[in-house]
Amino acid sequence: MLHALLNWFYCLPFTQALFFLVIFSLFFLLFRQRLGKKGFWRPGVALFALFWLLFIVSATLFNRGISESRTDPALIPFLSYYSVLSGGNKEILRSNFMNVALFFPAGLLVSELLPQGWRRRKKLLFVSLLFALLSAGIEYSQFCFALGQAETDDVIHNTLGALIGALICCVKGKSANAGKDAPG
Numbered sequence: 001m002l003h004a005l006l007n008w009f010y011c012l013p014f015t016q017a018l019f020f021l022v023i024f025s026l027f028f029l030l031f032r033q034r035l036g037k038k039g040f041w042r043p044g045v046a047l048f049a050l051f052w053l054l055f056i057v058s059a060t061l062f063n064r065g066i067s068e069s070r071t072d073p074a075l076i077p078f079l080s081y082y083s084v085l086s087g088g089n090k091e092i093l094r095s096n097f098m099n100v101a102l103f104f105p106a107g108l109l110v111s112e113l114l115p116q117g118w119r120r121r122k123k124l125l126f127v128s129l130l131f132a133l134l135s136a137g138i139e140y141s142q143f144c145f146a147l148g149q150a151e152t153d154d155v156i157h158n159t160l161g162a163l164i165g166a167l168i169c170c171v172k173g174k175s176a177n178a179g180k181d182a183p184g
Contacts, residue, residue: 003059003063006059006063009098009101010094010098014094014097017097017098017101021101021104024104024105025108025168028108028168028169029168029171032112042112042113045109045112045113046113048109049106049109049110049112049113052105052106052109053106053134056102056103056106056134056138057138059102060102060138060142061138061141061142061145061147064142064147064148066145066146066147070143070146071146071148071149072149073139073143073149073150073151073152074149074150074151074152074153075152076152077152077153077156078153078156079151079152079153080092080093080095080096080151080153081096081153096153096157097157099153099154099157099158099161100157100158100160100161100164101161102158102161103131103135103157103158103159103160103161103162103165104161104162104164104165105165106131106161106162106165107127107131107161107162107163107164107165107166107169108165108166108168108169109165109169110127110130110131110162110166111123111124111127111165111166111169111170112169114126114127120170123166123169123170124163124166124167124170127162127163127165127166128159128162128163128166130162131158131159131161131162131163132155132158132159134158135154135155135158135159136155138154138158139151139152139154139155
């Protein structure tokens with residue numbers, strides 16, 4: 001079922017996929033404003049974050065067939081953009097966006113779980129490093145087990161998605177911690 005959901009989302013036009021991410025963000029911020037002080041909020045977010053992290057691992061490692069031959073990793077940053085600009089398959093751009101979209105909820109949810117006393121910059125740095133390492137681990141596993149091509153661009157886009165999610169999480173409503181979050 002999750003594989004079917006992922007395929008459905010992946011086949012959406014860019015604007016519809018972006019629309020779903022915006023709606024997800026708005027609902028998250030609305031629910032946080034309404035339920036953020038309730039005792040079940042953080043455990044609920046933690047469960048959803050765990051579910052989403054398992055979904056990422058499942059989608060990137062367990063829903064792929066093993067290749068007969070291992071391909072060399074693409075270690076040059078932004079090689080996908082160079083390929084598209086050189087007349088390559090423009091579907092690569094969709095893949096890049098979907099890598100951002102896949103990690104966006106994870107960054108949003110994990111950022112919400114970080115200590116409230118942390119400054120915004122510390123949260124963003126932590127989320128970026130955490131998901132850069134997770135993504136690099138996934139790419140390394142894909143390479144080791146011949147589950148597709150390991151690409152630096154995937155790590156970049158996954159980390160960017162988590163970072164954007166963390167940035168959205170930093171948005172505070174009028175009544176939610178107004179003036180308590182130190183800038184920077």
